[in-house]
Amino acid sequence: MEWKNFTLIGLGLIGGSIAKAIKKAYPRAKISVLEKDQHSVEMAISEGIIEKGLQSIEEIPSDTELLFLCTPVEWNRIFLRELAPKLSSHTLLTDVGSTKSSIMKEAEALGLSSRFCGGHPMAGSESSGYKASDSLLLENAYYLLTPGQGFPTESIEKMKSFLSSIGSIPFVMSPEEHDKSVACVSHLPHLIAASLVKLLKEEDEKGTMKKLAAGGFKDISRIASSSPIMWQQICLSNKEPILQMIAHYQDLLEEIKASIEKEEPQGIAELFRESGEYRNSMDSSAQGLIHSEYAISLHVQDHPGAISIISTILASNMVSIRNLGINHNREKGEGALQISFYTGEDCEMAKKLLHKYGFIF
Ligand SMILES: NC(=O)C1=CN([C@@H]2O[C@H](COP(=O)(O)OP(=O)(O)OC[C@H]3O[C@@H](n4cnc5c(N)ncnc54)[C@H](O)[C@@H]3O)[C@@H](O)[C@H]2O)C=CC1
Ligand SMILES: O=C(O)C(=O)Cc1ccc(O)cc1
Known part of the structure; x- marks a missing residue:
């Protein structure tokens, strides 16, 4: 199906990334945007990503086929309420x-069950705003859908096929299962990261600990830099599942505390053995292997030697690679190769060279 008319409310990291992905998959698409930050709107118009900025929901074009709410969760709920009586059928x-x-x-309370389908891309970063958005952010990432009872099967299929067309992997689940799952894999980890950084701040009287914090601390604490308002709203709108995960996590901390107090070497080793085995069994094929300011992502056919050709081109031009990762897209039999660099100059040079040799970004 050729989608044409979209409206987005909120053009930040996720809204901007969706707009860019839409424009890539549907170059003739017309995207209208209601966004309070005029600078983001102007930038997106000048980049040819969106058609126009809207001043109010009254201006939403009546021919909109798909409307995305992309503001923090509580504001999405309020926008839905305001939109309900005004939208074309x-x-x-x-x-x-x-x-x-x-x-x-x-x-459901607004009688929108047949037209509203909950969605949640399982991709993102600690950055916010349109300037951090990227057409590749949602590529090869799970995109969760939570249609209600009244949402027609035919419309679920439409949503799934749209998400596949922008490179995401649609996955349908119930809202309850969704909220419990993300409380464990996303919400609690964000709270742990933020409180761990707070712990460092409170313990670090001389400021030396901060200097010593190395790889492990940086890996686990990156998401502590996420948007405060976004996380405030997430925590309050997923209160019960998050409280349950905190309680379970507290029990686990108590267990490990007891093992250390009682000097039980087996208990300590067992925690790392069991968790390490489970961690190693996790699927790393979906989404974001590389988070870097200076990174590119290009399409490569899954054939032997592709990476060595690229690394030879870069090395022979003195461009140093910082990290490499492949996002396998098993359905299409090709992968997106992500390469990160130490400097912006290297990144720009790599783009020019690889473009010259016919690689597609
Ligand atoms: N950041 C992430 O990694 C992910 C975020 N999400 C969800 O996506 C949604 C958006 O998050 P981000 O894009 O990261 O946040 P963001 O802060 O980058 O973008 C939100 C945008 O909404 C705009 N906005 C806020 N209130 C508005 C209003 N009243 N009228 C018009 N525009 C308004 C802001 O100016 C901003 O541009 C949130 O609901 C979040 O839970 C989902 C997956 C990943
Ligand atoms: O940056 C990361 O690793 C994230 O986990 C980003 C993220 C934040 C919120 C979501 O609902 C989904 C993904």
Whole structure:
């Protein structure tokens, strides 16, 4: 299906990335945007990503086929309420929020069950705003959908095929299962990262600990730099599942504390053995292997030697690679190779060279 008319409310990291991915998959698409930051709107217009900025929901074009709510979760819920009586009947509605039960209940209460499908791309970063958005952010990432009972099967298929067309991997689940799952794999980890950094700040009287914090601390604490307002709203709208995960995590901390107090070497080793085995069994094929300011992603056919050709081109031009990763897209039999660099100059040089040799970004 050739989608043409989209409206986005919120053009930050996720809204901007969706707009860029849409424009890549559907170059003739017209995207209208309601976004309070005019600078982001102007930038997106000048880059040819969006068609126009809207001043109010009254200006949403009546021919909108798909409307995305891309602001923090509580504001998405409020926008849905305001939009309900004003939208043309053939517009499908979705959101990108990190919690799902709350907005699904709102949609049902507003009588929008047949037109609203909850959505949540399982990709992102600690950065915010349109300037951090990227057409590749959602590529090869799971995109969770939580349609309600009244959402027609045919419309679920439409949503799934749209998400596949922008490179995401759609996955349907219930709002309750969604909220419990993300409380464990996303919400609690963000809270742990933030409190771990707070622990360092409070313990670090002389400021030396901060200097010593190396790889492990940096890996586990990156997401502590995420948007405060976004996380405030996520925590309050997924209160019960998050409280349950905190309680379970507290029990685990108590267990390891007891093993250390009682000097039980087996208990300590067993924690690392069991967790390490499970961690190693995790699927790393979906999404974001590389997070870097200076990174590119290019399409490579899955044939032997592709990486050595690229590394030879770069090395022979004195461009140093910092990291390499492949996002396998098993359905299409090709991968997106992500390469990161130490400097912006190296990144720009790599783009020019690889473009010259016919690689597609
Ligand atoms: N950051 C991440 O990694 C991910 C975020 N999400 C969800 O996506 C949603 C958006 O998050 P981000 O794009 O990261 O945040 P962001 O802060 O980058 O973007 C939000 C945008 O909404 C705009 N906005 C806020 N209130 C507005 C209003 N009243 N009218 C018009 N525009 C308004 C802001 O100006 C901003 O540009 C949130 O619901 C979040 O839970 C989902 C997956 C990943
Ligand atoms: O940066 C990361 O690793 C994230 O985990 C980003 C993220 C934040 C919120 C979501 O709902 C989904 C993904």
